Amino acid sequence: MTMIASNLQQVQARMAAACQAAGRPVDSVLLLAISKTFGPDAVRQAAAAGQRAFGENYVQEGIDKIAALLDLGLQWHMVGPVQSNKTRPVAERFDWVHSIDKLKTAERLGAQRPEGLAPLQVCIQVNIDGGANKSGVAPGEALALALAVAAVPRLCLRGLMVVPEPAPDFEAQKRVLAPAKALFDLISGEKGAGLGQFDTLSMGMTADLEAAVHTGSTLLRVGSAIFGQRSYAPA
Ligand SMILES: *Cc1c(COP(=O)(O)O)cnc(C)c1O
Numbered sequence: 001m002t003m004i005a006s007n008l009q010q011v012q013a014r015m016a017a018a019c020q021a022a023g024r025p026v027d028s029v030l031l032l033a034i035s036k037t038f039g040p041d042a043v044r045q046a047a048a049a050g051q052r053a054f055g056e057n058y059v060q061e062g063i064d065k066i067a068a069l070l071d072l073g074l075q076w077h078m079v080g081p082v083q084s085n086k087t088r089p090v091a092e093r094f095d096w097v098h099s100i101d102k103l104k105t106a107e108r109l110g111a112q113r114p115e116g117l118a119p120l121q122v123c124i125q126v127n128i129d130g131g132a133n134k135s136g137v138a139p140g141e142a143l144a145l146a147l148a149v150a151a152v153p154r155l156c157l158r159g160l161m162v163v164p165e166p167a168p169d170f171e172a173q174k175r176v177l178a179p180a181k182a183l184f185d186l187i188s189g190e191k192g193a194g195l196g197q198f199d200t201l202s203m204g205m206t207a208d209l210e211a212a213v214h215t216g217s218t219l220l221r222v223g224s225a226i227f228g229q230r231s232y233a234p235a
Helices: 003-022 040-048 059-068 084-093 103-112 139-150 170-188 209-215
Strands: 030-034 053-056 075-078 096-100 120-125 155-161 200-202 219-222
Touching: 003 030, 003 040, 003 209, 040 059, 053 059, 059 075, 059 084, 084 103, 096 103, 096 155, 103 120, 103 139, 103 155, 120 139, 139 155, 139 170, 155 170, 170 200, 170 209, 200 219, 209 219
Parallel strands: 030 053, 030 219, 053 075, 075 096, 096 120, 120 155, 155 200
Antiparallel strands: none
């Protein structure tokens, strides 16, 4: 077994234990493998071990990797910021975008989504802990943006993503993540048009996945626990 395959098994075991501890069904949480900075071979190893959904942070790196791995038919999620001059390749190549924080970006993605493809699945990124210089809409603006994005043709609004600052321990992590779950529930309770598939709370990474499962995450974005430590960060 490759290192990546055995890492994946360990992450799945962590997820299963966290679900059990939280009294949630194991299949209520999806695993997105964040492959940023790792090459196509690493993704092939994870795919060979059964992983189907992968996430990228940088548009050009993601586009290149998707092109190199077309034969595998994987699902690709953009989780990093998308500048408005980079929307076209994202709309054409990715299946999901988690990082919507402006209506204008959403409108460009929708307009550029090719007719022959399924609607682009999108989440609103919320700056849940008020971190400075961070992407994401303020919590108080999330509902209005969600309703506006839900109305954009060729997009399907699926939920929220949060990327809080690291917190030191389980209790501190839960305190940071709980408001995201509350906001997710608030928006889920809205009956507006286009909110029918609002079912995804994209929350939790390598360091806080247990707290995220406990708090109600439905999708974990895990990088280093699967692929190893990242040795560089492309711009
Ligand atoms: C890099 C990254 C991750 C994965 O982080 P790990 O700590 O390596 O699990 C998840 N989400 C986003 C948005 C990221 O940029």
